[in-house]
Amino acid sequence: MKTSVTGYPRIGKDRELKFASEKFFKGELDEAGLLATAKSIREENLLTQKEAGITYISSNDFSFYDNVLDTAFLFNVIPQRYKDLGLSDLETYFAAARGYQGDKGNVKALAMKKWFNTNYHYIVPEIDDDTVISLTGTKPIDEYIEAKELGVETKVALIGPFTFLKLARFTGSKTASDVSSALTGEYVKLISALASKGAGFIEFDEPSLVKDLDASDIELFREIYGIILKNKNGIKIILQTYFGDIRDIYKEVTALDFDAVGLDFLEGRKTAELIKTYGFPEGKTLFAGLVNGKNIWRNDYKKTLAAIDKLGVSDVVLGTSCSLLHVPYTLRSETALPEDYSRHFAFAEEKLTELSEIASIAGTDYENSEVFKNNQKLFEGRKDSEDKEVRARVSGIKDEDYVRLPAFEEREKIQKEILNLPLFPTTTIGSFPQTQDVRKNRQEFKKGLKSREEYVKFNREKIAECIKLQEEIGLDVLVHGEFERNDMVEYFGENLNGYVFTQKAWVQSYGTRNVKPPIIWGDISRKAPITVEWSKYAASCTDKPVKGMLTGPVTILNWSFPREDISIKESILQIALAIRDEVLDLEANGIGIIQIDEAALREKLPLRKSDWYSEYLDFAIPAFRLVHSKVKPGTQIHTHMCYSEFTDIIPAIDAMDADVITFEASRSDLQILDSLKANNFKTEVGPGVYDIHSPRVPSVEEIVTALTKMRAKIEDTKLWVNPDCGLKTRGNEETVRSLKNLVAAAKQIRG
Numbered sequence: 001m002k003t004s005v006t007g008y009p010r011i012g013k014d015r016e017l018k019f020a021s022e023k024f025f026k027g028e029l030d031e032a033g034l035l036a037t038a039k040s041i042r043e044e045n046l047l048t049q050k051e052a053g054i055t056y057i058s059s060n061d062f063s064f065y066d067n068v069l070d071t072a073f074l075f076n077v078i079p080q081r082y083k084d085l086g087l088s089d090l091e092t093y094f095a096a097a098r099g100y101q102g103d104k105g106n107v108k109a110l111a112m113k114k115w116f117n118t119n120y121h122y123i124v125p126e127i128d129d130d131t132v133i134s135l136t137g138t139k140p141i142d143e144y145i146e147a148k149e150l151g152v153e154t155k156v157a158l159i160g161p162f163t164f165l166k167l168a169r170f171t172g173s174k175t176a177s178d179v180s181s182a183l184t185g186e187y188v189k190l191i192s193a194l195a196s197k198g199a200g201f202i203e204f205d206e207p208s209l210v211k212d213l214d215a216s217d218i219e220l221f222r223e224i225y226g227i228i229l230k231n232k233n234g235i236k237i238i239l240q241t242y243f244g245d246i247r248d249i250y251k252e253v254t255a256l257d258f259d260a261v262g263l264d265f266l267e268g269r270k271t272a273e274l275i276k277t278y279g280f281p282e283g284k285t286l287f288a289g290l291v292n293g294k295n296i297w298r299n300d301y302k303k304t305l306a307a308i309d310k311l312g313v314s315d316v317v318l319g320t321s322c323s324l325l326h327v328p329y330t331l332r333s334e335t336a337l338p339e340d341y342s343r344h345f346a347f348a349e350e351k352l353t354e355l356s357e358i359a360s361i362a363g364t365d366y367e368n369s370e371v372f373k374n375n376q377k378l379f380e381g382r383k384d385s386e387d388k389e390v391r392a393r394v395s396g397i398k399d400e401d402y403v404r405l406p407a408f409e410e411r412e413k414i415q416k417e418i419l420n421l422p423l424f425p426t427t428t429i430g431s432f433p434q435t436q437d438v439r440k441n442r443q444e445f446k447k448g449l450k451s452r453e454e455y456v457k458f459n460r461e462k463i464a465e466c467i468k469l470q471e472e473i474g475l476d477v478l479v480h481g482e483f484e485r486n487d488m489v490e491y492f493g494e495n496l497n498g499y500v501f502t503q504k505a506w507v508q509s510y511g512t513r514n515v516k517p518p519i520i521w522g523d524i525s526r527k528a529p530i531t532v533e534w535s536k537y538a539a540s541c542t543d544k545p546v547k548g549m550l551t552g553p554v555t556i557l558n559w560s561f562p563r564e565d566i567s568i569k570e571s572i573l574q575i576a577l578a579i580r581d582e583v584l585d586l587e588a589n590g591i592g593i594i595q596i597d598e599a600a601l602r603e604k605l606p607l608r609k610s611d612w613y614s615e616y617l618d619f620a621i622p623a624f625r626l627v628h629s630k631v632k633p634g635t636q637i638h639t640h641m642c643y644s645e646f647t648d649i650i651p652a653i654d655a656m657d658a659d660v661i662t663f664e665a666s667r668s669d670l671q672i673l674d675s676l677k678a679n680n681f682k683t684e685v686g687p688g689v690y691d692i693h694s695p696r697v698p699s700v701e702e703i704v705t706a707l708t709k710m711r712a713k714i715e716d717t718k719l720w721v722n723p724d725c726g727l728k729t730r731g732n733e734e735t736v737r738s739l740k741n742l743v744a745a746a747k748q749i750r751g
């Protein structure tokens with residue numbers, strides 16, 4: 001059996017791309033240096049896959065920032081304001097991704113959104129009425145040739161035109177159907193250019209097909225591919241889907257002249273059923289996504305081989321369920337992970353072995369093979385994963401544990417009296433810049449080079465400084481700065497029982513930002529109070545209110561690699577009980593405002609609306625309430641969310657029953673405000689007034705303008721003023737300037 005990989009991680013085993021890009025941004029590395037790093041990452045990736053014996057390896061899966069942005073640049077979908085900067089192509093690309101502030105001008109970045117149900121983020125292409133869609137880039141062609149010269153014949157992976165149009169934002173009067181034929185025409189030119197270079201396969205990635213589709217979507221898809229498939233130029237076309245099943249368009253897809261269709265059998269709950277009901281056409285190849293591209297557990301060959309046996313399709317290629325972009329590079333880097341644990345995991349490189357092994361025994365009398373037997377042994381028992389006490393606590397949760405009393409309106413009055421904050425209170429989201437010294441302190445402590453005492457002393461000094469700085473800036477609700485945290489999820493994971501950690505298991509989150517999700521291994525409980533000492537100390541440094549800072553259960557789960565042996569719901573409830581203990585301890589220690597971040601609330605939201613509540617929100621939202629339901633009426637609970645569409649889940653967010661919510665809004669031009677108003681949102685809100693993902697310093701006027709727009713939709717008594725996310729990735733200098741402008745803007749509108 002042949003094998004296929006949709007895409008490979010591209011940050012480099014040791015995050016080489018991140019470090020090289022950051023040097024480039026700072027002017028410490030020139031363009032040629034950055035290009036060389038990128039090339040060597042691509043080459044290593046290709047050769048690793050080739051050596052593992054993978055049949056269909058992708059080229060063009062590399063990106064300096066994001067593949068959707070690459071696609072936009074490939075077809076000249078570049079807003080004029082970035083072109084006007086007059087920068088080099090690569091710098092223009094980064095300006096669109098990250099914003100630009102310098103001697104050539106001052107522009108915000110394009111919007112960024114979550115890539116389907118993953119923690120990867122794509123840059124939203126912007127199409128206005130003047131956009132001239134035209135094949136001006138050569139990236140897929142260059143990378144195809146580069147691979148070929150290395151001796152690797154690849155399939156060229158492209159984001160398909162349908163998905164591209166579905167993800168783009170139309171800022172003028174045109175819609176997707178107005179530009180689809182122009183875009184399709186340019187894809188056709190690309191196909192012919194690739195054909196002239198000898199390419200044999202193109203993979204069109206169309207994950208948008210797994211969402212709910214209506215008749216006009218189906219029509220758009222047929223229109224686009226009707227043209228593309230008439231212009232194959234001898235190239236075989238693979239239609240690749242992932243993150244779900246394509247129930248709304250399966251019949252149409254299989255009726256079209258694709259040479260191969262890639263389907264996801266793991267997240268696609270109905271994929272097998274669709275094939276059974278409607279059949280799979282003879283003469284076409286099925287790329288069966290059966291090796292998990294999103295999670296890190298070993299593949300159970302028994303299940304996978306049984307699924308292949310049941311397909312009844314004659315031409316099957318074994319593939320990954322989606323790009324391996326979402327898993328770390330290799331277990332070989334995990335030198336500190338005991339074998340008892342690591343033997344249960346497979347990262348990208350190990351997944352290549354799984355693909356090859358399964359393919360080598362599929363269709364044979366595999367049950368007697370060594371490969372099969374060795375794999376089955378891995379599933380024979382797992383150390384330390386069950387905790388009876390935790391299980392009992394979860395089953396003892398009662399309905400009233402999910403309800404906070406008194407109701408919001410009454411609490412709001414009580415809290416206004418106790419806190420006595422000015423109108424438009426100013427605050428931040430929690431973290432302050434994680435400067436070199438802060439990181440060094442943590443690392444030295446971790447490595448045992450610093451005693452706990454020295455470590456704590458340093459952090460206390462930082463906290464005291466941070467409090468003083470916030471007082472000087474004039475903020476109303478202060479934070480301790482989160483200097484003890486590497487990452488908002490890993491930090492809590494380290495302080496909870498049931499987690500396993502890695503050293504180098506980085507996964508790209510957006511651009512040069514990577515995360516290292518911890519692994520939920522067993523039942524979760526809290527070892528001891530986690531944040532109380534830091535928050536108490538911060539509060540002792542000031543008379544102003546200090547917000548305690550926690551990560552919520554849904555985000556902790558969503559940014560970890562979850563277990564697959566118990567349900568997500570069960571894991572979330574276990575975590576909720578642990579965080580609830582922390583909330584109550586903070587309150588008991590005099591912390592009157594507690595923020596419980598749910599940055600990743602939306603992450604596991606099913607892609608189909610019909611499944612939203614029944615499959616997810618019906619347990620995720622109550623789990624959040626479970627965390628704070630027992631605090632006193634006067635304790636103000638904040639929550640924070642970022643980078644995703646919230647507009648359509650506003651009622652669910654209100655049902656979290658927090659007292660205040662802050663969220664990312666500045667990049668998406670405050671579209672969310674209408675939805676808040678339409679839904680009569682009760683929770684007080686702080687829609688971010690500037691984008692912290694960019695080094696740009698917002699001016700006072702700009703913040704006042706944003707606030708004025710907000711005031712048109714949100715009552716003055718409910719509006720908070722804050723940046724759109726934590727400040728840890730920013731530098732000190734820009735942070736202070738930005739926050740001063742923020743406070744000045746708040747004062748101006750108070751006046």
Ligand code: GLN
Pocket residue numbers: 429430431432482488549597599640641642725726727728
């Ligand atoms: N409190 C966290 C911080 O400020 C929130 C981070 C996030 O939303 N991603 O860093």
Ligand code: ZN
Pocket residue numbers: 429599640641642643664724725726
């Ligand atoms: Zn955030």
